[in-house]
Amino acid sequence: MPVLLLVDGSSYLYRAFHALPDLRTSQGEPTGAIRGVLSMLRRLESDYKAEFRACVFDAKGKTFRDELYPEYKSHRPPMPDDLRAQIEPLHAAVQAEGWPLLAVEGVEADDVIGTLTRQAQERGWEVVISTGDKDLTQLVRPGVKWVNTMSEEVLDEAGVEEKFGVPPERIVDYLALVGDAVDNVPGVEKCGPKTAVKWLTEYGTLDNLVANADKVGGKVGENLRKHLDFLPLGKKLVTVATDVALPLELDALPARGDDKAALRALYERFEFRGWLKDLDGPGGSAPVRKDGGGARSANAAAPEASGAVAAVEATDPPAAPGAHRGSYVTILDWATFDAWLAKLDAAALVAFDTETTSLDPMAAQLVGMSFATVAGEAAYLPLAHRGPDVPAQLPFAEVLARLKPWLESDAHAKLGQNLKYDAHVLANHGIRLAGMAHDTLLESYVLESDKSHDMDSLAKRHLGLTTIPYTDVCGKGAKQIGFDEVALERASEYAAEDADITLRLHRTLWPQLEAVPALAALYRDVEMPAMQVLFDMERTGVLIDDFLLAQQSEELGRRLMALEREAHELAGQPFNLGSPKQLGEILFGKLGLPVVKKTATGQPSTDEEVLVQLSDDYPLPKLLLEHRGFAKLKSTYADKLPRMVNPKTGRVHTSFSQAVAVTGRLASSEPNLQNIPIRTAEGRRIRAAFIAPRDHVIVSADYSQIELRIMAHLSGDARLLEAFAHGEDVHRATASEVFGVTPAEVTSEQRRYSKVINFGLIYGMSAHGLAKNLGIDRAAAQGWIDRYFARYPGVADYMERIKGEAKAKGYVETVFGRRLYLPDLRAQQVGRRQGAERAAINAPMQGTAADLIKKAMIAVHGWLGASGLKSRLILQVHDELVLEVPRDELELIRRELPARMGGVAELAVPLLVEVGAGNNWDEAH
DNA sequence: CTGCTAGCATA
DNA sequence: GTATGCTAGCAGA
Numbered sequence: 001m002p003v004l005l006l007v008d009g010s011s012y013l014y015r016a017f018h019a020l021p022d023l024r025t026s027q028g029e030p031t032g033a034i035r036g037v038l039s040m041l042r043r044l045e046s047d048y049k050a051e052f053r054a055c056v057f058d059a060k061g062k063t064f065r066d067e068l069y070p071e072y073k074s075h076r077p078p079m080p081d082d083l084r085a086q087i088e089p090l091h092a093a094v095q096a097e098g099w100p101l102l103a104v105e106g107v108e109a110d111d112v113i114g115t116l117t118r119q120a121q122e123r124g125w126e127v128v129i130s131t132g133d134k135d136l137t138q139l140v141r142p143g144v145k146w147v148n149t150m151s152e153e154v155l156d157e158a159g160v161e162e163k164f165g166v167p168p169e170r171i172v173d174y175l176a177l178v179g180d181a182v183d184n185v186p187g188v189e190k191c192g193p194k195t196a197v198k199w200l201t202e203y204g205t206l207d208n209l210v211a212n213a214d215k216v217g218g219k220v221g222e223n224l225r226k227h228l229d230f231l232p233l234g235k236k237l238v239t240v241a242t243d244v245a246l247p248l249e250l251d252a253l254p255a256r257g258d259d260k261a262a263l264r265a266l267y268e269r270f271e272f273r274g275w276l277k278d279l280d281g282p283g284g285s286a287p288v289r290k291d292g293g294g295a296r297s298a299n300a301a302a303p304e305a306s307g308a309v310a311a312v313e314a315t316d317p318p319a320a321p322g323a324h325r326g327s328y329v330t331i332l333d334w335a336t337f338d339a340w341l342a343k344l345d346a347a348a349l350v351a352f353d354t355e356t357t358s359l360d361p362m363a364a365q366l367v368g369m370s371f372a373t374v375a376g377e378a379a380y381l382p383l384a385h386r387g388p389d390v391p392a393q394l395p396f397a398e399v400l401a402r403l404k405p406w407l408e409s410d411a412h413a414k415l416g417q418n419l420k421y422d423a424h425v426l427a428n429h430g431i432r433l434a435g436m437a438h439d440t441l442l443e444s445y446v447l448e449s450d451k452s453h454d455m456d457s458l459a460k461r462h463l464g465l466t467t468i469p470y471t472d473v474c475g476k477g478a479k480q481i482g483f484d485e486v487a488l489e490r491a492s493e494y495a496a497e498d499a500d501i502t503l504r505l506h507r508t509l510w511p512q513l514e515a516v517p518a519l520a521a522l523y524r525d526v527e528m529p530a531m532q533v534l535f536d537m538e539r540t541g542v543l544i545d546d547f548l549l550a551q552q553s554e555e556l557g558r559r560l561m562a563l564e565r566e567a568h569e570l571a572g573q574p575f576n577l578g579s580p581k582q583l584g585e586i587l588f589g590k591l592g593l594p595v596v597k598k599t600a601t602g603q604p605s606t607d608e609e610v611l612v613q614l615s616d617d618y619p620l621p622k623l624l625l626e627h628r629g630f631a632k633l634k635s636t637y638a639d640k641l642p643r644m645v646n647p648k649t650g651r652v653h654t655s656f657s658q659a660v661a662v663t664g665r666l667a668s669s670e671p672n673l674q675n676i677p678i679r680t681a682e683g684r685r686i687r688a689a690f691i692a693p694r695d696h697v698i699v700s701a702d703y704s705q706i707e708l709r710i711m712a713h714l715s716g717d718a719r720l721l722e723a724f725a726h727g728e729d730v731h732r733a734t735a736s737e738v739f740g741v742t743p744a745e746v747t748s749e750q751r752r753y754s755k756v757i758n759f760g761l762i763y764g765m766s767a768h769g770l771a772k773n774l775g776i777d778r779a780a781a782q783g784w785i786d787r788y789f790a791r792y793p794g795v796a797d798y799m800e801r802i803k804g805e806a807k808a809k810g811y812v813e814t815v816f817g818r819r820l821y822l823p824d825l826r827a828q829q830v831g832r833r834q835g836a837e838r839a840a841i842n843a844p845m846q847g848t849a850a851d852l853i854k855k856a857m858i859a860v861h862g863w864l865g866a867s868g869l870k871s872r873l874i875l876q877v878h879d880e881l882v883l884e885v886p887r888d889e890l891e892l893i894r895r896e897l898p899a900r901m902g903g904v905a906e907l908a909v910p911l912l913v914e915v916g917a918g919n920n921w922d923e924a925h
Numbered sequence: 926c927t928g929c930t931a932g933c934a935t936a
Numbered sequence: 937g938t939a940t941g942c943t944a945g946c947a948g949a
Contacts, residue, residue, distance in 0.1 A: 478926060579945055580931055599931065607932060632933060635943060663939060665936085672941045675935035683934080707936090707938095760937060769937040835937090842938040846936090850939095878936040878939085 004120040004250070005050035007099070008131030010058040010109045012037045013090065015132045015150055017083045025271045030082040034090045034270060039511075040130070040149045041097055045255075046507045047463050048128055049324065049376055052120075052253045055099045056113055057091065061106035065237055072237060075184045089266065096262035100253045107244050114139055114240035119250050128464070135180065137164070138171035138240055147464050154464035165197035173206035175238035176231055185237045186230065189223040199224075206235065324376075324465045328496035330488065331381040332391060337399070340371065340379050344406055347373040349413045349437060351503035354422045355483045355495050357384075360670070361424035361538070362646055362653050366396075367484040368491065369403075370499040375507065378496035385491060386484050404431055413437035417455050417502045420535050420658070427539065440502050442527040443509040445659035446519050450821050453659050459501050462508050467501055468494045518817025522851070526816070527658065530854045533861040533873065534656045534666070540884070541651030542673065542874045545689045545920075546642035552685055553638035556630050563627045570620045577627050580606050586620075593618060633677065637686045644671045656876070663843050664818050664850035666876055674877045676921070690921035695887050697917045699871075700924035701897050702880035703853065704912040705730055707762045707845045710852075713815065713907040714802075714844060717794025724909040731755040737791040738784065757788055761795065762845055764838030799841055806840035814847035815907070849879060852911070855904035857881065863900055869893075882921065890917055 016036025023032035041055065065072045094101050102112055113129060117139050120127050127144040129136055137146045137160045146155045160168045177196040179187020188195075199216070203209040209216075213225050227234075260279060267276045331337050344350050351372040356364035367385065372378035382393050383400075406412050407426060415438040416422050423433040444453040451461070459465045473494045474480050483491065513520045568574045571590065575582045580603070587593045588604045595604040596613055608625065615621040644652045657667040668674040676690070677683025692698045703709075708730055712720040723733040728743070734754035735746040746754075753774060760770050771781035789796035806812045811821040820843040824836035857876060860883075864871055871889050875882035881901065885893050898913035905911070918924040 476927095576945080578943090581945075601930070603931085605931085628932080632943080636934070636941095640942085657940095661939060665939065667940055668935095669941060672934085675933090675941070677934060679934085763937040763939095765937045773937085838937055839939090846939060849936090880936085 001124060001126055002052060003048060003050040003126045003128065004116065004253070005044060005048050005053040005128045005130065005255075006113045006116055007041065007044065007053070007055045008109055008113060008129070008133055008136065009037060009055045009090075009094065009101075011132040012040055012130075012150065013057070013083070013087070016040075017080070017086070019150070022082075025269070029270075030086055031270045031272075033083060033086045034093060035272065037090055038093055038097065041094065041099060043508055043511075044130055044149055046375065046504065050128065050255060052125070052250060053099060053255045054102050054116065054253045055094045056109040056116075057087075057101070057103040058109045059103040059105045059107065063106055063108050063111075064241070065108070069185075069233060069237055071184055073183050089270070093263070093266045093270075096259045096266055098256040098258040100256070102246075102248075104244070104246060107241075107246075110136060111241035111244045112246065114242040115244050115246055116250065116253075117144060118242040123250070125250075135171070135175060135238060136240065138168055138175075139242075140168040145464065152461055154460065165193070166200050170200055170205070172235055172239045173200055173209075176206060176235040179234070180238055183237070185234055186227075187234065188220065188227045188231075190220050191223065195220055206231070324463070327377055328493065328500070329379045330492040330496075331379050332393065334394065336379075337381070337394060337402075340381075341402065341406065343373050344371060344412065347412075349373075349415050349503075349506075351378075351499045351506065352414045352416050352419075352422065353495065353498040353502065354425045355491065356425050357482045357484055361421050361655065362428070362649075364421075364425045364428060366400075366425055366429055367482070368495055370495040372496070372499035372503045375504045376500065378500040378503075380492040380495040380499075382488055382491065384484050385486070385488055387487070390488055400429060400431065407431050408434050410434045415440070415502060415506050417441050417458075417498070417505070420531050420538075423535050424539070436528070436532070438506055438510065439528065439531065440505045440509060441659050442523060442531065443506065443513055446523040446527055446818070447509060447512055448821060449659070449662045449664065449819075450823075455498065455501055455505075458505050463501070463504055465501065465504075467497055470494075516817075518813075519819065522816055522818055526851060526854050526858070529858045531658060533857045534658060536861065537873050537875070538653055538655060540872050540874055541646065541649055541653040542882075542884075543651050543691050543693055544641055544645065545691045546645060548689045549638045549642050549686070552689070553634055556634040556638055560627060560630050560634065563623050563630070567620060567623045567627065570623065577624060578631060583624065587614075591618075591620065593621075629680065629682065633682060633686060637677065640671060641686075641689070654875075661850075662820055663847040664814065664820075664854075665846065665878060666850070666854075668875075673875055678922075678925070684922045688920045688922040692884055692919060697885050697887060697890055697919060698921050698924045699883040699885045699890070699893055699897070699915060699917045700880055700921065701883070701901060701913050701915045702877075703849070703901065704914050706849045706852065706879045706911070708758055709907065709909045709911065710815070710845045710848045711762065711795065711798075712909045714848075715792075715794045715798035716908065717792050717798070719792055720795065721908055727910075727912075731758060734758055734788070738787045753784070757784060761788075761799075762842060764799075764841035766834075766838075802844065803837055803840055806837070812840050812843050814844055814851050815905070816848065816851045818847050818851060820844075820847060852904055853879060853881070853901075856901040859900050859904055860897065863896070882924070885917070 013033055017033035020032045020036045022030065023035060024030050091101055091103070104112055110133065113131070113136065117127050117129065121141065121144065128147060129139060129144065130147050130149050132148055132150055137155055140146050140155060140157055140160050142157065146160070147153065155163060157168055160171065164171065164174060166174050174196050177188050177191050177199065178193060179185055199209050200206070203212055210228060210231060213228055216224055264276065264279055267279065329336065331340060353370045354366060355368040355370070357367055358364040366383060368380055368382040370378055370380045381399070383396050385393060408431060412435045414433070414435050416436070417439065418441045419433070419436045419439045423436065426433045440458065441453050444451065444458055451457070456467050456469050459467045473486050473490055474483060513523050564577055567577055571586045575586055577583065583606050584604050587606060588595050593614055596610040597605045599605045606624075608628070611621040611625045615625065641652060646653055652671065652673070654668045654673045655670050657669060660667045677686050690698065709724055712724055719737065723730050731751050731754045732743050732746050734757065735750040736743045738754060738757070739746065739750050756773050757770065760773070765785070767778050767782040767785055770785065771778045774781060802812060806822055807825050810823070810825065811819045813819055820839070822836045822840055824832045825840065827833045827836065853876060857873060860881065861873055864873070869889055869892070871883050871885040871893055873881060874884050883893065894915055894917065897915055901913045902911040916924045
C-alpha cells in the first residue's frame with residue numbers, strides 16, 4: 001500500500017525559527033530555520049519509506065477563514081524579517097532535496113494537507129502527517145497518523161485520545177470549546193481542556209452539548225450559553241478543510257531524487273559544510289540512496305524519471321503493524337548465503353543481531369543471526385531451530401566457520417542493539433566479535449538516558465514504527481519457549497526486523513549525536529570503548545569461596561533460628577519474622593508499641609529506623625533488627641552467590657548494564673556485585689568470600705571522596721579547593737570551618753556531623769532531611785546548613801546556579817557534557833519538582849564520577865592489554881575498581897594504578913586513588 | 926504464576 | 937536528601 005508523507009512546512013518553519021539558534025552565514029544571511037526544516041525532511045526521509053510526499057507551505061492571499069471572521073489571526077505580529085528572508089531559499093532547497101512543494105494561493109497549508117489526506121484515504125493509501133500543529137490531529141484515522149518530527153511525538157487514533165481525552169473525530173468540537181489563542185479564535189470563557197473533555201464525554205458531541213446547554217451548571221455553563229451564537233463559526237474556523245481545489249493530483253507527488261547540482265549551490269550559499277561533504281561521497285550517515293529499497297530509492301537513482309508513478313513493493317506483507325517491513329529473506333541455501341556474505345563483505349556498516357536460547361549471556365547458544373545493510377532489507381540466517389516442521393537449515397559449524405572471518409574482522413564495521421550481548425553469544429561458540437562500531441542502545445542512552453532503550457520503544461519513539469515484541473514470538477513467563485522452538489517464518493520476520501530497525505535507528509540517532517560534539521565524544525570515546533571493557537570483565541568473572549559461604553550460611557541459619565525462638569517467646573506466640581504484616585500485628589497490635597511512622601500504603605512501618613527507635617524501650621525490636629540483618633545476609637548473599645557460580649568457568653559472572661542508570665553509572669545484576677556488604681563485621685565476612693586464585697591477589701583501588709572533589713571542581717569554591725589541594729581530611733576541615741575550631745580541636749562528634757552535611761550536599765539536602773539524619777530539629781539543621789554556606793559561598797552559589805540552569809535548559813550536564821534531562825522540574829506537584837531539583841544538584845556530581853571511572857576503566861584495560869600484563873579488571877563499584885592480580889605483578893600494579901586512574905582528567909582538584917591488596921576483597925580494603 | 930510492597934545492601 | 941538491584945511475603949489471577 002503506498003504511503004503519502006505530508007509535511008507542514010509552514011508550521012516547522014515557524015517553530016524552527018524560534019526554537020533553533022540564530023545561525024547565519026558569514027554574509028549575515030539567516031539560515032537557522034532553513035537548516036532546521038531541511039534536517040527534519042531528511043529525518044523523515046530516512047524514517048518513512050513513502051512513495052509519495054509533499055512539503056506544504058502557506059501562501060499569500062486571503063483564505064476562507066478571513067472572509068468568515070475578520071479577526072482570524074489578526075492579532076499576530078508581522079513576520080520577522082529574518083524569518084521572511086528564509087522562505088524563498090527554503091522553498092528552493094526543499095525542491096532540490098526532491099520534495100514536491102505545494103503553496104496554494106488563498107489556501108492555508110492545513111487545508112491542503114486535509115484535502116490531500118482525504119484523497120489518499122479514498123485510494124486506500126496510508127498517510128503520515130508531519131507537523132508541529134496539534135490541530136491537525138483531527139485528521140487522524142486508521143491508516144492516517146500524526147507525527148511531530150521536532151518533538152518526536154507520534155499519534156495514532158488511540159494516541160490522540162490518550163493525549164487529549166477525545167478521539168480525533170471530536171478534536172474540532174474540543175477546539176471550538178477551548179478556542180485557539182494562536183489563531184485568535186475565542187472559545188468558551190473559562191473552558192479549558194478539562195472542562196471540554198468532561199462535557200464531550202458527558203454529551204458525546206458538540207451538537208448534543210449545545211442542544212443540552214441549559215442543563216450545564218456552574219459559571220462555565222453560563223459562559224457556554226453566552227457563547228452559543230459563536231460556536232458554529234468557531235467550529236468552522238478550527239475545522240481543517242478536506243475539499244479545497246488543488247492545482248494538481250496525488251499522482252503528481254512522487255518522491256523524487258535530489259538535484260545534486262542545485263543542492264550544492266544552495267548548501268554553498270548557506271555554508272552547510274557538513275552537508276556539502278555528504279553530497280560528495282555517500283557518508284556513513286547519509287540517508288539510503290542506493291539499490292534495493294522501495295520506489296523512492298529507485299527514483300532517487302534516476303532523478304530524470306521524476307514523473308514516473310512509484311511502483312508498489314511486491315514483497316510488502318499486508319499486515320498493518322508490519323507495514324514498514326521491507327523485503328526480508330530467510331537464508332536456507334548456500335546460494336543465498338553466498339550472496340549475503342558478499343553483501344556483508346562489501347557493506348560499510350552492517351546491522352547485526354543474534355537470536356539465542358537464553359537471555360543469560362554466558363549460557364546463551366546461537367539459534368540464528370540476522371543482518372541488514374540497507375534500510376528495509378534484511379536477512380535471517382536460521383541455524384538451530386528445532387521442531388517437526390522446520391525446513392533443513394544450513395549446517396551450523398560450516399556456516400559459522402565461513403562467517404568467522406567477517407565476524408572477527410575489525411575492518412568490517414558492525415552495528416547492533418546491545419552488542420555486548422551478541423559478543424557473549426558468539427564467544428560461547430569460540431568467536432571473538434570484532435569491529436563493533438556502533439550500538440543503538442548506547443546511542444539512545446547518551447542522547448536521552450532517562451528514556452527507555454529497548455528496541456520496541458526506540459522504534460516507536462524515533463521511527464513511529466510498531467515492532468514485534470519478543471513476548472509475541474516467544475510468549476512470557478512459565479509458558480515462554482526458547483527462540484529455537486519458534487516457527488521459522490515467525491522467527492525470520494522477528495529477527496530480520498530487529499536488524500532492519502537497528503539500522504534505521506542508527507541512521508536517525510547517530511546524526512543527532514553528531515550534532516552535539518560533547519555527546520558524540522562521550523559515545524565514541526567513553527561508552528563504546530567501555531562496552532568492550534565490560535564485556536571482558538563479565539567474561540572473566542570473579543572467584544568466590546563457596547565453601548566459606550556455605551559455612552556462613554549454616555551459621556547464619558543457626559543464629560536466625562535462635563533469634564526466632566527468642567522473638568516468639570517475647571511475642572508470646574509464633575509468627576513469621578520476615579513478614580512486615582505479621583510483625584506489625586504483633587508489635588503494634590498485640591504488644592501495643594507506639595506507631596512511629598507509616599508506610600506508603602498506610603500500614604505502620606517496621607523498618608530499620610523505627611525498630612532502632614523502639615529498641616530503646618522494648619526488647620523485641622532489637623532482636624528483630626539482628627534477625628533482619630542476618631536474614632538479608634543469608635538469603636541475598638550466602639545462599640545466593642554459590643548458586644550463581646557458572647559450572648563451566650567455576651566463577652560468578654555478573655552482568656553490567658550500561659544503559660539503565662540515568663546519571664551514567666553502571667548497574668550490576670544477576671547477581672548484583674555492587675552491593676556486597678561492607679559496613680558490618682558480619683557483612684564483611686561475605687566480602688571475604690570473594691577470593692583470588694592461587695598465586696593471585698585481589699587489588700581494590702578507589703577514588704577518595706570523588707563526588708566532593710567534583711563538587712569542589714564544579715563550584716570552584718576557594719576553601720574547598722584548598723582543602724583538597726593540601727590533602728586535608730575534608731570532613732575534619734568542614735568541621736573546623738563550621739564549628740569554628742582548629743582542625744586539631746575537632747571532636748569525633750563534630751566530624752561525624754560534618755560528614756553527614758557533606759553527603760547531604762551531594763544529595764541536594766534539605767534542612768528536613770539533615771535534621772532527620774542527625775536526630776536534631778529542623779531549625780538546628782538549617783543553622784548548620786547556613787553556617788556551611790557562609791563558610792563555603794562558592795558551593796552555595798553553585799547550588800543556586802545549577803538549579804537555575806536546570807530550569808532554563810531542562811537538563812544538567814556532567815563535566816564531560818553528559819546530559820541528564822529533568823522533565824519534572826516543570827511538574828505541577830511540588831514534591832516532584834523538588835525531587836527534580838535535588839536530582840539536578842546530584843546528577844552532575846554522580847554523573848561526572850561515573851564518567852571518570854569509565855575513563856579509568858578504559859585506560860587501565862588498555863594499559864594492561866598493551867603491556868601484556870595478566871592482571872584483569874573484574875569489578876567496578878561506582879568509585880572503586882577491583883582487579884585480580886598475579887602476585888608477581890602486584891608491585892607494578894600498586895605503583896602504577898593510582899596514576900592511571902587519577903590521570904584520566906585534569907580537574908581543579910587532584911584525584912586521589914587509594915589502593916589495597918589482599919587474598920580476598922575484604923582484605924584488599 | 927505474576928506483580929506489587931516493604932525492606933535493605935551498596936556508592 | 938541522590939542512584940541502583942534483589943529478597944520475602946502476599947494478594948489476585
